[in-house]
Amino acid sequence: MSRLLLFYRLMARPLLREPVRAGLTVLAVALGVAVVLAIDLAGDAATGSFRSSMETLAGDNDLEIATSGGVPENLVGTLASLPYSIRISPRIEDFAVIAGTRKSLPLIGLDLVSEGSGSSRMDSGTAAETPFPKTLEEGFENSGGFDGIWVGASLGFKAGDRVPLLINDQVHDYVIRGAYPDSNGNESAIVMDIATAQQALTRYGRVDRILLKVQKTASLDEWQQRLRSALPAGVELRPQGTGTNENRRMLAAFRWNLRLLSYVSLVVGAFLIYNTISVSVVRRRAEIGIVRALGASRGVILSAFAGEAACFGIAGALIALPLGRFMATVAVKLMAATVESLYVSSRPGPIELGVGSVFLALGIGVGVAVASAYSPAREASLVSPVEAMGKGRREYDVRVQKGRVLWLASGLSLAAAAASRGNAIAGKPLFGYLAAILLVVASALATPAVVDALLTVSSKMLGKIFGVEALLASRSLAGSLRRTSVLVGALSTAIAMMTAVGIMVGSFRETVAVWMSDQLPADLYLRPAGSAAADRHPTISLGLAEKIAKLPGVMAVDRLRAYEISYENMPATLLSVDVDVLRSHHNSDFFSGRSKEEVLGELRDSNVVLVSEPFAYKHNVKRGNSITLALGGGRDSFRVADVYYDYSSERGNILMDRQTLLRYLPDAAPSNLAIYVSPESNLDAVRYEIEQTAAGQRVLLFSNRDLRGEAIRIFDRTFAITYALEAVAVLVAVMGIAGALLALVIDRRRELGLLHFLGAAKNQIRKLILVEAGLLGLLANTAGLMLGFALSLVLIFVINKQSFGWTIRFHWPVEILLAAITIVYVATVLAGLYPAQVAVQLNPIEVIHEE
Amino acid sequence: MSILSLQNVSKDYLSDGQRVEALKGLSLEADRGAFVALVGRSGCGKSTLLNLAGAMDFPTSGQVLVEGISTSSLNDAALTRLRREKVGFIFQSFQLLHTLTVFENVELPLLLAGEARAREAARERLEWVELKGLGDRYPHQLSGGQMQRVAIARALIHSPSLILADEPTGNLDTTTGNVILELLRRLTREQNTATILATHSLEAAALADRVARMRDGKIEEIVER
Amino acid sequence: MKNKLACFVAVVFSLHPAAAQYRTALPGYHYEFPRDHFNHPEFQTEWWYYTGNLKSTDGHRFGFELTFFRQAVSRDPAKTSAWDVKDIYLAHLALSDLDGSKFYHAERTNRSGPGIAGVDETRGRIWNGNWQIIWRNEAQELQAIDEQFQLHLALRSEKPPVVHGEDGVSEKAAGAGHASHYISLTRIHTSGFVELGEKKFEVTGTSWMDHEFFTHQLTADQTGWDWLSLQLEDNTELMLFHIRRRDGSIDPYSAGTFVDAQGKTTHLRASDFVLMPLRKTWKSPSTGAVYPIAWKLAIPRLGLELEVKTPLESQELTGKAKLTPNYWEGAIILTGQRNGQAAAGVGYLEMTGYDHAVRLAR
Secondary structure: OHHHHHHHHHHHHHHHHOHHHHHHHHHHHHHHHHHHHHHHHHHHHHHHOOOOHHHOOOOOOOEEEEOEOOEEOHHHHHHHHOOOOOEEEEEEEEEEEEOOOOEEEEEEEEOHHHHHOOOOOOOOOOOOOOOOOOOHHHHHHOOOOOOEEEEEHHHOOOOOOEEEEEEOOEEEEEEEEEEEOOOOOOOOOEEEEHHHHHHHHOOOOEEOEEEEEOOOOOOHHHHHHHHHOOOOOOOEEEEOOHHHHHHHHHHHHHHHHHHHHHHHHHHHHHHHHHHHHHHHHHHOHHHHHHHHHOOOOHHHHHHHHHHHHHHHHHHHHHHHHHHHHHHHHHHHHHHHHHHHHHHOOOOOOOOOOOHHHHHHHHHHHHHHHHHHHHHHHHHHHOOOHHHHOOOOOOOOOOOOOHHHHHHHHHHHHHHHHHHOOOOOEOOEOHHHHHHHHHHHHHHHHHHHHHHHHHHHHHHHHHHHHHOHHHHHHHHHHHHOHHHHHHHHHHHHHHHHHHHHHHHHHHHHHHHHHHHHHHHOOOOEEEEEOOOOEOOEOOOOOOOHHHHHHHOOOEEEEEEEEEEEEEEOOEEEEEEEEOHHHHHHHOOOOEOOOOOHHHHHHHHOOOOEEEEEHHHHHHHOOOOOOEEEEEEOOEEEEEEEEEEEOOOOOOOOEEEEEHHHHHHHOOOOOOOEEEEEEOOOOOHHHHHHHHHHHOOOOOEEEEEHHHHHHHHHHHHHHHOHHHHHHHHHHHHHHHHHHHHHHHHHHHHOHHHHHHHHHOOOOHHHHHHHHHHHHHHHHHHHHHHHHHHHHHHHHHHHHHHHHHHHOOOOOOOOOHHHHHHHHHHHHHHHHHHOHHHHHHHHOOOHHHHHOOO | OOOEEEEEEEEEEEEOOEEEEEEEEEEEEEOOOOEEEEEOOOOOOHHHHHHHHOOOOOOOEEEEEEOOEEHHHOOHHHHHHHHHHHEEEEOOOOOOOOOOOHHHHHHHHHHHOOOOOOHHHHHHHHHHOOOOOOOOOOHHHOOHHHHHHHHHHHHHOOOOOEEEEEOOOOOOOHHHHHHHHHHHHHHHHHOOOEEEEEEOOHHHHOOOOEEEEEEOOEEEEEEEO | OOOHHHHHHHHHHHOOOOOOOOOOEOOOOOOOOOHHHOOOOOOOEEEEEEEEEEEEOOOOEEEEEEEEEEEEOOOOOOOOOOOOOOEEEEEEEEEEEOOOOEEEEEEEEEEOOOOOEEEEOOOOEEEEOOEEEEEEOOEEEEEEEOOOEEEEEEEEEOOOOEEOOEOOEEEOOOOOEOEEEEEEEEEEEEEEEEEEOOEEEEEEEEEEEEEEEEOOOOOOOEEEEEEEEEEEOOOOEEEEEEEEEOOOOEOOOOEEEEEOOOOOEEEEEHHHOEEEEOOOEEEOOOOOOEEEOOEEEEEHHHOEEEEEEOOOOOOEEOOOOOOOOOEEEEEEEEEEEEOOEEEEEEEEEEEEOOOOOOOOOO
């Protein structure tokens, strides 16, 4: 109790006397923690609790049967005839768009006769959970047939409403027969009878999934063995939701990287705590000496300062909880957009701020605060009682042993270089992260020496150019080298991350742009207006491609078909193309460096495929390897002719000739058309002709330029969240600068007062502080750019490569970097405004005579 | 015309909500070449008087004239100009900037005033205070006496007409203190300034031309020598 | 005449606007076996109906019922999906554990879909999921799998098929077409096993099969019926049904068929027999319907007087679907006399329309 009182008097009270500075520190911690919390919460909602939209109304089944391109539907009959009491629920799964609202919803086709009869095919005791129509008659009574649809209640439709649905490239009106409750875990979806769904999608002969509910008389493994023998080799029998788990695994890497990025703000926050506690220690050396002389042990001093840091941590964490919750709502949108465009269709779950989140926030808040305060707190505990008697204050700075530290920094950089050569561990670029951390530490160690050197140079030059204020500012910064270094370290770390990510994203963007100009050589692209995403491939009605190919002025049409498949328990995309069209019009780049004629020639109508770089990386597949694919109920082996560069999706692509794929999956409807217009024809005229030909079908026609613009737009949306994270890190750093300058002003008030006596005008004082802020910004930008460049190399060539398998060509995104750095610089200078105002308002008489 | 003229000057200020009368209707004149010592205990108003004289503060009533101009009539910029051109301060604890070299400390008032060619003047002043060759050192490399000489050089750099020294020997041993006082006397003669020295030491005051004994905000007596 | 489910689907599908033209049951139909054991898609409604009394080697008695219904929904040739609903197939399965005093029943509804339910003449198969009949020449295999019990029975008819009614039609009401084509196998030797829970019973016994196809046979003022199949120990069989009218009277179209030991049939008109409920009733706890579970019947023409009793009162099938009628269908025991000689046997009794009038309107 007495200790607490002592703590309050000696530690807490001084803090309360400087509310602005204490507040800024707390806020910096709060922001750092909030970002981590927000990304954690949003990650949980957007990816962690990822549940495929297709699990809507999937009930509590045990097993599922699926295969690439859909399961042959007669399997349903085969299964139904087996002498086992199992519930069999075949499903058609796709997406539809409510025309007009552009709202994209899962479209699910169910056997409503069986499901809706209240007695599903096999069992009578536990009726199907599907809540619609409640009874078969109810379905019939208000339908008069099977052409109606059922929708989630939250969509707000009434029975009898007519709703136009865009499915693939067609719009048809459907009549709402009823609504089902979609609040508890079931997403809003459009449900139709399986026959209606097949017709709407023109997808006959196959269903997408067959769900099975088995009796508990045997284990799932036993059931799998029993049922396996009744199934063809090419279909997969697996626990229900395996697809969801595969997607979860795929999303894990994405989430992992984001989470790490979110820790940057926290690192910056740690620098600031370190600085705050250091200032606190230095200011109170005498006090510490007195307390020590009065009998306080080293431990008491150590825990007092650690306690001070813990207070910042707790206060920060408490603010971080609501702040993080709020930031999570924004983050979840950004993350969901990324997940949707890069990975898989999903809808984020609710954001849940649970007990775990509270502990996370408090844990990292207090943990980071105490850890970063340890070094200054230890220093405080080493103050000898004699110092209480020492007159005046000891200068803040201990001379840095530059030489040794620089050697250490170089050693760490070398270690970083070595670490960057390490391979991924369990798909995670752990060595890459190690390299990044080593670089950051090396940079932090080297900062004082670099700052000192730069300031020595700058004080001479700046003094000449910017006058006495610049001289004073750089001398003052150099004079408190340790404090300056910490601030520069904090800001430069934030800037470095910003720069590194900026360079990586910029390089990526440029790489994609260059790749697109090779990969997208056609003049026009046509795709169905239906809901498309990384894992959704609506199709174009049969015949349109042929009609377009016959138009005058159309030189060639490449029909591309895409399927979502599962390869070795990971999602992948299977593509087929008209190889001959590709051969004569495309400029592909292959890993082997061979010509496209040679490579594509191998593909023609044979079991030879190309795989994309992410696929090759993920599955460790090389040219010449064979891969086994389960297609349309069969299994077959395919030789990998080569690996090609691809940046369209992280899922990984397998590409084969259209004729090859049609042998396995006879659905001839293409997902996309690439249309080549003959050079002598007028593009606009041909486009008009195509639009006329496609009238009545909902298709989207893009010019080459539109498509690239669209791709870049999606690209930018994808990286929005990384920009947001960097912005917060920089904000934290800038707030730190403001707080630190404030401390600097207060610690140097005597000097500032003296300047008044020596004839300084108020705006000279203001300028002095602003120049200091500017110098800090300049130093941080310089150090940050250097570190950022090094980090960007690690990001591009190690972390990105190992996480996603993309080859990115290095590129300086000059404009973006310039703009970002200018903004940071301006923000830093602005951060000096308030401290400058405080400096100006100091009463020189009071500060100079206070002794 | 007097360099410094205080006419019936009073100064009140609030300390913890209490009105304190620091100066009570006090008058003092100092001409060029005058070395005036203010003697009295701590809190008698010496420092307040110096602050008023240096236009760092303003009287509650009465007038402070520096070279005939009332400080109360000047705006902020004019006050700054006044300090830059006419006043030099010397403090008990030297008040050198530790991050600046001796040269740079001495140059500071000129640099603040925007004058570029300060180095020559600084060299000259340092020579005058007998610290030739120490210009590139840092304050922490100097002794107390040397530091106060640097401070004196700084106070002289812009050739002020008024030198205000607040306990300049307070942090020095007697011998060094006497050297500094002698230096102040010399500068008053040679630079022809009006020099006001605030001290609690009668010994120090003995070196002045005129000694004003202060008590409770008033000048009790002025002894001309 | 077990058309309780057929009534239901008739009601339901009569709401369907795309009602196609179907053939009605008219006199002079030419029967041909085994062809006519299978599907008649040109008729709207068709069912195959198996009931039987079984006894295990250790004397445990069972009754069973397995029915396959087909109700045509659409004959639109434009539809292309295997899932298009051309017919709805319903099926009921029941097991009466007569000595264990337990009654188990299940129902299922399916479209034919890709082989989920249907009738396949070439493969001799009539099925709904894993409830199925497979014809192998003259013999049949019956298999039905439920969570609680399973039937695996071999059926061999001891008599040729019986065609009920007159001139190939069994009339149900006045007017042409208010009739059905109605075929029975009245004495089928049955052997196999019944699995109930963990237990497996080897059983033998006698079964009965009804097969009926028609388009709209009943009229609105008929509210329910009582139907019996009787297998007497003297190797003769009897089928009787009794249509109850809204006014409480017995419909004059009630009828029956007597099959003698050689398989020769005698058509019985309503005036040929008396069928009277006795006092004993059973009130269903789930539907509240009160069923007369003991009957007395007399056929003076044949010198036959019988009392009908049941070893298990609770043999009511309740549908989950709102419009599915609830009905009592169960194993019965017969005692009485024929021409002064003691007569005994087993059979099945079906009673409908006791909770509310069966909806026949369309």
